[in-house]
Structure formats: structure tokens, C-alpha cells
Amino acid sequence: MSELTLLILQLAFLALLWVFIFIVVYAMRSDLFGQRVRKLREAPAGGQPSHNGAAQGGSAQQTAQPQSPAAPPPPAPKVPTFVPAPGTELSGPPRATTSNASRLVITSGPKSGSEISLGSEPLTIGRSSDSSVVIRDDYTSTHHARLMIWGDEWVIQDLDSTNGTFLDGNRVTAPVHIPLNTPIRIGATSFELRR
Amino acid sequence: MTGVSAPVAVETPTKGVRRIRVPQKLRNLELFLIILVCSVNAFAVVLVQFGALGYADSTVVYLGAGLSILVFGMHIALRFVATNADPFILPIAALLNGIGIAMIYRIDIAEELTGWESTAVRQVVWTAVAVAISIAVILVIRNHRVLQRYTYIAMLVAAVLLLLPMLPGIGQEINGARVWIHVGSFSFQPGEVAKIALAVFFAGYLVSRRDSLSMVGTKFLGMRFPRARDLGPILVLWALSMSVIIFQRDLGTALLYFGLFVVMIYVATGRASWVVLGVGLFLAGGVLAGQVLTYVNDRFTNWFDAFNPANYEAVGGSYQLVQGLFGLASGGMIGTGLGQGRPDITPLAQSDYIIASLGEELGLAGMFAVLALYLLFIARGFRISFAGQDDFGRLLGVGLSFTVALQCFIVIGGVTRVIPLTGLTTPFMAAGGSSLVANWIIVALLLRLSDTVRNQPRLVI
Numbered sequence: 001m002s003e004l005t006l007l008i009l010q011l012a013f014l015a016l017l018w019v020f021i022f023i024v025v026y027a028m029r030s031d032l033f034g035q036r037v038r039k040l041r042e043a044p045a046g047g048q049p050s051h052n053g054a055a056q057g058g059s060a061q062q063t064a065q066p067q068s069p070a071a072p073p074p075p076a077p078k079v080p081t082f083v084p085a086p087g088t089e090l091s092g093p094p095r096a097t098t099s100n101a102s103r104l105v106i107t108s109g110p111k112s113g114s115e116i117s118l119g120s121e122p123l124t125i126g127r128s129s130d131s132s133v134v135i136r137d138d139y140t141s142t143h144h145a146r147l148m149i150w151g152d153e154w155v156i157q158d159l160d161s162t163n164g165t166f167l168d169g170n171r172v173t174a175p176v177h178i179p180l181n182t183p184i185r186i187g188a189t190s191f192e193l194r195r
Numbered sequence: 196m197t198g199v200s201a202p203v204a205v206e207t208p209t210k211g212v213r214r215i216r217v218p219q220k221l222r223n224l225e226l227f228l229i230i231l232v233c234s235v236n237a238f239a240v241v242l243v244q245f246g247a248l249g250y251a252d253s254t255v256v257y258l259g260a261g262l263s264i265l266v267f268g269m270h271i272a273l274r275f276v277a278t279n280a281d282p283f284i285l286p287i288a289a290l291l292n293g294i295g296i297a298m299i300y301r302i303d304i305a306e307e308l309t310g311w312e313s314t315a316v317r318q319v320v321w322t323a324v325a326v327a328i329s330i331a332v333i334l335v336i337r338n339h340r341v342l343q344r345y346t347y348i349a350m351l352v353a354a355v356l357l358l359l360p361m362l363p364g365i366g367q368e369i370n371g372a373r374v375w376i377h378v379g380s381f382s383f384q385p386g387e388v389a390k391i392a393l394a395v396f397f398a399g400y401l402v403s404r405r406d407s408l409s410m411v412g413t414k415f416l417g418m419r420f421p422r423a424r425d426l427g428p429i430l431v432l433w434a435l436s437m438s439v440i441i442f443q444r445d446l447g448t449a450l451l452y453f454g455l456f457v458v459m460i461y462v463a464t465g466r467a468s469w470v471v472l473g474v475g476l477f478l479a480g481g482v483l484a485g486q487v488l489t490y491v492n493d494r495f496t497n498w499f500d501a502f503n504p505a506n507y508e509a510v511g512g513s514y515q516l517v518q519g520l521f522g523l524a525s526g527g528m529i530g531t532g533l534g535q536g537r538p539d540i541t542p543l544a545q546s547d548y549i550i551a552s553l554g555e556e557l558g559l560a561g562m563f564a565v566l567a568l569y570l571l572f573i574a575r576g577f578r579i580s581f582a583g584q585d586d587f588g589r590l591l592g593v594g595l596s597f598t599v600a601l602q603c604f605i606v607i608g609g610v611t612r613v614i615p616l617t618g619l620t621t622p623f624m625a626a627g628g629s630s631l632v633a634n635w636i637i638v639a640l641l642l643r644l645s646d647t648v649r650n651q652p653r654l655v656i
Binding site for chain 2: 016018023024109115121134
């Protein structure tokens with residue numbers, strides 16, 4: 001073995017080591033740059049602010065309650081509207097619990113009508129492919145919101161998403177209990193917890 | 196009865212949600228990476244032989260093939276019981292392990308050890324045991340939440356494992372540290388496995404207690420500090436790690452346990468005050484130990500004043516540290532070449548100082564490659580925990596990956612003279628069975644966690 005051969009082999013070995021590292025990094029690039037955004041064909045006139053587009057979708061669904069579609073205007077998030085959990089309990093439908101809610105139904109958006117069965121385990125919602133409900137549109141954050149179980153009641157928490165999570169039209173700022181059959185809107189998608 | 200299925204068909208048509216299942220895609224990526232890893236590992240052993248012996252001999256077959264077969268076995272097990280597990284963890288662990296074996300084999304050649312005397316052969320056997328245990332873990336534990344039931348049993352197991360080396364019959368003192376047990380010709384470092392039991396215990400404990408640890412407290416200097424009565428756990432852990440320093444004379448292990456606890460409580464509560472408290476407590480304890488205990492004091496002196504001839508020539512002085520640094524320096528950018536340096540001059544070149552040996556023969560480029568592999572492994576662990584749905588799994592994932600991170604920092608930081616040198620093993624690489632077993636169990640648990648994360652009911656919009 002000449003010195004030169006050994007040197008070349010050594011360089012080849014180091015190169016191979018780094019090639020492996022870059023293959024791994026390339027394969028996990030979605031971790032670094034986030035999931036690819038998919039344009040929705042159904043989305044109302046591309047480039048429109050998310051609030052308007054989604055408010056239309058939401059109001060179409062909310063037939064039961066005469067709720068004004070005055071979703072918080074863009075500067076509003078500085079003064080978040082807090083939803084007191086006891087209030088919803090008094091007037092609205094009963095809170096969703098693990099015993100009375102059995103499915104999550106998509107009520108508006110591109111996959112309207114599809115559903116997922118709820119177990120007794122928390123769910124995550126977001127654009128990342130490891131979420132339980134993957135919503136790949138422009139309005140959804142990588143890790144957008146999660147449904148948790150407190151005691152045996154379903155609670156929704158917004159994970160500091162850019163465009164917000166709206167429970168019955170109100171932006172979720174702190175974890176709130178979810179009433180049954182009440183729309184939760186994320187971007188252009190709304191869903192409800194049902195029996 | 197022919198119309199058995201009739202009532203079923205009437206059920207809601209939306210019942211069958213389309214679930215995206217892409218199981219083999221991940222496993223095929225893993226298979227590709229494993230094949231690449233096996234060729235890199237074989238290449239490393241061949242290079243060692245060319246460099247140190249000048250020819251290739253059949254040992255390549257035994258060293259390379261043994262590890263490869265086991266890793267393929269694990270891959271096949273994953274295809275059956277954890278199809279959605281993360282595809283990167285296994286190849287990265289196998290590559291680190293393989294580079295470690297090649298380096299240990301290189302030191303063996305220099306010290307002319309063969310057969311059962313050879314550390315590399317023993318390392319391959321230990322790798323076999325470790326991967327077999329890892330496969331068993333992934334086969335037995337089908338759901339990581341089972342571990343939450345054994346929260347307090349895990350605490351007990353950790354305590355017993357920690358105390359075992361103190362027993363007079365089987366405990367053994369090597370190089371001043373009393374962290375070994377010795378049965379027959381078989382020695383083991385139970386503290387390595389104890390870190391997994393501790394991670395399970397901390398995760399289970401913090402999930403149930405974190406509200407009282409995070410909600411209440413008084414505000415001071417812009418941080419919310421916990422109440423005095425909530426300080427119990429951190430003080431107990433502090434006392435435990437201090438007793439490890441005093442009685443087992445092992446600084447690194449103490450730092451590992453205490454750091455693990457502080458990070459897990461920080462992740463569970465999200466309050467920086469725990470980190471401030473923890474670091475403050477440990478620094479206070481360390482400085483106090485440096486005043487009282489001579490071996491701790493020696494470590495500090497060797498660290499501050501490594502190149503002083505008095506320290507360099509003293510027994511238990513900075514000779515090893517300085518030789519390691521000289522080795523790294525002679526390696527330069529691309530190293531002396533595998534098998535062509537003199538890493539064996541440094542004491543313990545195959546275990547504590549394996550990173551210095553690698554730095555000498557692979558150079559800065561190779562050392563950074565190894566560090567990048569650790570970084571990817573740990574980042575994967577954090578990623579898995581971040582994506583997890585249940586709090587126990589998330590905390591466990593953070594704890595397990597952080598032990599690997601902290602261990603790397605303590606060892607590599609010690610060797611490169613960033614922090615005082617303490618004896619811990621470099622995960623997956625250093626010669627030593629207990630460390631391999633513990634880290635391969637961590638691999639199995641992380642794979643199991645990642646499979647659970649991807650295996651939930653899913654709806655893609």
C-alpha cells in the first residue's frame with residue numbers, strides 16, 4: 001500500500017461518511033423546511049385573506065346559532081377574545097366527553113363529510129404529516145391545534161398557530177372545553193365533535 | 196343465512212375513512228440506509244487493516260458481517276412489529292457502533308491483542324447481546340404507555356441498580372470509581388441501565404405532578420420560582436447525585452442523572468427557574484466537592500492547568516488529557532488515516548478516549564461527521580417526542596434522547612477540555628457492554644415511540 005493510495009482511500013472514506021449524513025438530512029428535509037403547501041382548488045379566490053374566506057365557510061355551516069360572522073379583524077389577535085368555558089355550558093349544547101362524543105366530522109372544506117372516530121387519546125391537528133388530522137392548506141400551521149382530554153372532557157388548545165383556531169366563531173386563546181355539535185374552524189376546514 | 200353482511204352495508208357510508216398507510220416506504224428507506232451503513236463499516240475495517248497491517252485479512256468478515264446481520268435482523272423485526280418507526284435511528288446507531296468497532300479493532304492491532312483478549316471481539320459480542328435485547332424490547336413492548344404503569348417500580352429498579360456496585364461481594368472498584376459489578380469474569384456497569392429506568396420514572400412522575408410544580412410559586416427576578424414544599428424531588432435527586440460523587444466517586448454519572456432530571460422537569464413545566472435552581476445546586480455541590488474530595492479537586496486542577504509539567508507528570512494527572520489533545524492536534528484536518536496514527540499512546544484509547552483516537556485518525560472532518568451523526572440521532576429523538584400525542588411518551592422521548600446528548604457532551608467536552616474530564620462512555624462507540632446495551636434499549640424505545648406517533652387514526656385533508 002503506497003502512501004498515496006491510503007490517502008485517497010482515507011478521503012473516500014470521509015466523503016462516504018458525509019454522503020451518508022447528507023442523504024439522511026435530505027431525507028428529513030421536511031423537518032427543517034416544513035411540509036409542502038398544497039393549493040386548494042376549492043379555496044375562494046387565491047390570495048384572499050384567510051379570515052374572509054373562512055368566515056364564509058363557517059357561516060354556511062352555523063345554521064343553529066344566529067352568530068354574526070364578525071370574526072376578529074386582522075389586528076385583533078393582540079387583544080384575544082377569551083371564551084369562558086362555563087358560559088358555553090349554560091346556554092349551548094353539553095360538553096363533549098369521551099363517553100358522549102364518538103367521532104370528529106368534517107363539516108366544511110374540501111373533505112367535507114369525512115370523519116374520524118375518537119378514542120380516548122388526544123389528537124393533533126396541523127400540516128405536519130405526523131398530525132392525527134393533517135390539513136394541508138395555506139392557512140394551517142405545521143402544528144396548529146390539539147384536542148386533549150381533561151378528566152374525560154374534550155378540550156381544544158391552539159398551539160400558537162398563525163391564523164388561529166375558532167370555536168363557534170371565537171378565537172381560541174387558552175384551552176377551552178368543546179361543546180358537542182359546535183363547529184371548530186381551522187383555515188378553510190370546519191369540524192364538529194358528534195355522538 | 197346468506198345475507199349476513201346486509202346490515203353492515205347499511206351503516207353510515209362515511210364510516211370507512213381513508214387512512215393513509217405508507218408502511219414499506221419508511222422501511223425501504225431504512226433498508227437503503229442500512230446497506231450504505233454496512234458498506235461504510237466494512238470500508239472502515241478494511242482501511243484499518245490496510246493502514247495498520249498493510250494487508251486485508253479475514254477478520255473483516257467476522258467484524259463486519261456480525262454487526263450487519265444483527266442490524267438486518269432488527270430491520271426485519273421492525274418490518275413486522277413497528278412498520279411506521281423512524282427510518283433514521285437504526286442506521287445512525289449502527290454506523291456509530293460500526294465506526295466504534297473499527298476504531299477499537301485498530302487499537303487492538305496496536306496493542307497486539309487477539310482472540311478473546313481482543314476488545315474488538317468482545318465489543319462485537321456485546322453488540323450482538325445489545326441488539327438482541329433491543330429486538331426483544333421492541334417485540335415485547337408494543338405500546339410505550341405500558342411503561343407508565345411501572346413508574347414507581349422503575350424508581351426502585353434504578354435505586355437497586357445504583358446501589359449494586361456498593362455491595363461488598365460483587366461491587367468492584369476500577370480506576371478509583373466504584374460503579375462496576377463483577378460476577379465471575381463478567382463485569383457490568385449497572386448505572387448505565389439505571390438511566391433508562393430513571394427516565395421512565397421521571398416521565399411518569401412528572402406527568403402526574405407537573406401541575407403543582409408549574410402553576411404555583413412566587414415571582415422573583417422575573418421568574419416564577421417553585422414553593423419550598425415543591426422542592427422535594429429536586430433536592431432528593433441532588434442528594435442522590437451528590438452521594439454518587441462521594442461514595443461511588445463518579446462525577447460523570449452524577450452529572451448525567453441530575454442533568455436528566457433538570458431537563459425533564461424543565462420540559463414538563465416549561466419554567467426556566469427549575470434550570471436555574473438545578474444548575475445552581477449542582478455547581479454549588481461541585482465546588483463544595485472540589486474543596487473536600489481530593490479526586491474532584493484533581494480533576495479541576497488537571498482541567499485548569501493541563502499543560503503544567505507538574506500536573507502532566509503527576510500520578511493521576513493530566514497525562515491522558517494532554518495526550519488526547521496532542522493526538523487530536525496531530526490529526527489535523529483530514530487525520531493521519533485510519534490505522535496510521537498513534538492513538539494507543541493515550542491511556543484508555545478504546546473506551547473513554549475513543550473520540551480522541553477517532554479525531555487523530557479521521558481528523559476534524561471525521562470528528563465533525565461523528566458529531567453530526569450524534570446530532571441527527573438526538574434531533575430525531577426530540578422530533579419524535581415533539582410529535583407525540585401523549586405526555587408520558589413525549590417526556591420519555593425527551594429524557595431518553597437527552598441522556599445521549601448529555602453523555603456526548605460530558606465525554607467529548609471532557610476530552611476536548613471544554614469541561615473537567617469525567618469518565619463516561621461515548622454512546623454506541625466506546626468499548627463497554629453496559630453502555631451498548633443501555634443505548635440500544637434507548638434505540639428500541641425511540642423506535643417504538645415513533646411507530647406509535649405515526650400509527651394513530653389519521654385523516655388527511
